Amino acid sequence: MKQLQKIFLQGLVTFLPVALTIYIVYAGIAIVDSFLGDTLREILPIYIPGLGFLLTVLLIFLLGLLLNNLITVGIFQKLEQKITQIPLIKAVYSPLRDLMNLFSKGGGPSGLQKVVLVDMGETGVRAMGLVTRESFSDVPGIETHAHATDSVSVYIPMSYGLGGFTLLVPRNRITPVDIPIEKAMSLAITGWVKADKAGGNHHG
Template sequence: MNQSFKAFRQIFLRGLFTFLPIAVTIYILYAGIVIMESMLGTTIQRFFPSLYVPGLGFLLTTVFIFMLGLLLNNLLTASFFGNLERQLMKVPFIKAIYSPLKDLMNLFSQKGSKDLKSVVLVEIGNGDIKALGLITRDNFSDLGLGNHFTDRVAVFIPFSYGLGGYTLLVHRSKITEIDMPAEKAMSLAITGWVKAGGKNEGEGHP
């Protein structure tokens, strides 16, 4: 009986560990589609109910996002949106919400990936413990802080199994650059260094 229970549990856990990543991925995609659908779909349903069909809100939101991207490629409209953004940033409440979200999106954008200088290991304490991080700034001269941070860099250390992280101003002698793409470093850090890729995933790195 005990052996049968162990076999049942092993099979169940194997199925669960296979099912959960698929289910969570589908749920996140579904939630994203629902949010995009509700952005314009609810408005169309309220004012033009005869025109609404399921999925129309998602389609129009996708078209709107694409058109916004086209407009931002134009120098004139990009300048207009830039001025609008600067005006919005003058409102304290809006700035507190918008600015962190904007910075987060820039971090994961193509431009943001280029802005990440390198992937590093940061020494914690006497150096026996190391944390994986991304250098987000290596020059502080534009902040008007004088020469206080000339020997330091800003390192973003993401949380494992969650969104967010924290940024440390680390002395240059406490970091070691490693040859790893930023995307792979983020994946390793967020998943707690669980080996989820191919056979050689993570090999050759501490």
Template sequence: MKQLQKIFLQGLVTFLPIALTIYIIYAGISIVDSLLGDSLRHVLPMYIPGLGFLLTILLIFLLGFILNNLIAAGVFHKLEYRLLKVPYIKAIYGPLRDLMNLFSKDGGHGMRTVVLVDMGESGIRALGLVTREHFKDVPAIDANAGDRVAVYIPMSYGLGGFTLMVPRSKITPLDMPIEKAMSLAITGWVKADKNDED
């Protein structure tokens, strides 16, 4: 009986990550496909599954290409500035834009450095990601920040976390990719593969 349990658990541990990965990819493609696909179904006499996905990807590339033009980028930033003055749009669009910028490496805005945060005399340290080093756009914080940086501490087994204002003297930068740090934090530092040396 124990042997059967061991075989089943081994199969389950192998099957679940593969099945969930395939499901998440499929769900993501289906969601993106439906963005334009639903409209195309009403216009085209015959809809080919996946056409909405391909057109959405092309639209994203086209938008990126247009925004690389200085004039178009300037127009977009003026439009964005006006959008952020509208209360309900500001409440939705602003945080979404900031979240996307958080993971962006462009322009030095996002998470740049993986650090260990000294949590006090106990000797406990937490893995964190520096999200901000300056607070000039938030005067109330800037006036009281001193020599502090904002450090995001991700929580295990979820996408949540919290941000701390930490003195620079209490952080130790690590030579580690942000993706690896997030992977470690989200999985509670569980090492999935004995041969994993990353």
């Protein structure tokens, strides 16, 4: 009976990541496809599944090309300034824009993004995080703080979730870690659990 349970668990450990990956990719494609797909279904006599997804990807690519043009960039920036003057839209749009910039440009406005270990004090406990900024000149009240000029903001991701928290940490309490950001995020989100080749798990 124990042998059957072991075989089943080995199969389950192999099956679940594959099944969930396929489901997430399929769900993502379906969501993107629905952006233009619902409209195309009403316009076109025959709708080919996936057409909305392809057109959405093409639209994003064309937008990227336009943003590489100095004239269209200027127009977009002026439009963005007008949009962000609306309180409700600013509250939603600005954080999402900053988040996308963080991961698309390798850091915040100044190109910062590095993995560090944060010394949590006399306990000897350290937490792995991501430096998101080193300047607070654009944050009223923070830049005048006694330790603000000698601190950085560090995002600490939570394991097995999509959340996290941000700390203002003195520079002398962080230690840079020379690992890729993607690897650090993967370790943090999975709680540093690593599956070995035999199908078991160990902490690494």
